[in-house]
Amino acid sequence: MFPKVSVVIPVYNCPYVDEAIQSALDQTYENVEIIVVDDGSTMYEDKIAPFKDRVNYHRKANGGTASALNYGVRHASGQYVAWLSSDDLFHPDKIDRQLSFMLARDAWVSYTNYDLVNAQNETIKTFGGRCYATTIEFYRAFLTSVPVHGCTVMAKKELFTHVGYFNEHLLYTQDYEMWMRIVLSRFDFDYLHESLTRFRWHGGNGTILYQAEMEMEVRYIRETFNPTLLKWFESS
Template sequence: MKVSIIIPFYNCPYIDQAIKSALNQTYKNIEVIVVDDGSTEHVNKIAPFKGRIKYIRKQNGGTASALNLGLRHASGKYFAWLSSDDMYLKDKVERQLGFMEGKGAKISYTAFKTINENNMVINEVHSRAMSLNNFRRTLLKGCPVNGCTVMAEVDLIKRIGWFNEKIKYAQDYEMWCRVSLKTNMYYLGESLVLYRVHSGMGSLNHSIDMVSEADKIKKKYRGLFRLMG
């Protein structure tokens, strides 16, 4: 089964490390798609990898639009999202794909480790396996899913309706809420992603807007989840 690793990129100095971690996977039936969202900096760091990746450049439109464009160009059955400042452990795709095929899962997420600017591990973050109803209840309190740990069937995302490009910062949270209307997200309790915490990360610089978007999402899905029982 081919896995398409999609890396949205916008002026990120760590892009070369992200690409390298994707290309160095032990599971070899992959394609790496870098979607350049109108970057003006660090584009030169992609050049050494151009022969081994799909490189797509577009006008700046935000993470959701970059993910959607990557999905439209994906040829894999599954897709995995990798932020340009994060990294995969070398067996991430192999471990998670094996887990999903064993469970018959259409979508899953994993634990992860946080790292600093110098790739030093700071912390390890775990969630827990939950029933669909418990997962929905947890979503209404906050997002338990790190988007860069997610692997999903491309067809599932297409059927559900792509990432919402009107949501600038919490598009992943809204997507997992929408997914949970249709199916559960399986949890693999292994840390397979290195999530970088640094001064330039969007979740720090746009935290107020993220909270505002998240509150609107909670309000919308509280009612929808109630209807689902």
């Protein structure tokens, strides 16, 4: 009746990781497994140490976010998996609200909206994600943007046996590529119109530091998947 949800937190030299872990521990839903995957950090390990008796902690050689996510998913014992970046936060009822939403629909994967906060955790904007009027409008958005924020997603662990794991060759846009594969595998991406995650915008965001590299990966993803996506729209 109360499925286990595994929360995977990949971390690499993140000064906010203690806040992320605490937000996962503070969930109102009780059957939660927290998996912290330390991707070869050389700093801020002291921020993880106080939590090691309350989480499943794994340390691995540095391989990037995709490799850390895959490591966490493979070690997850939950029927459902959620991803929390080490600099973001879950609202206390995030797991409870989203899991209830998914169970009511027998959904394989879902996403929600999010709030945008600054380095001091002050709210910059509520409901920072775009809302789409129709399902087709949402799917068309994948052609030119990334309409799903990774830390708002929850999925059945079984989904990965159908669509595969995150692409470890992509260092910055592994989420975009994964969502493309889910969409093209014809799994419904159900949307819960609630803001249940706090996305932290700060000077260390990959979007700021690695913009040129991200643009190259995005170009590759669109060249790979957009033709198939467009054919799907034409035939539907």
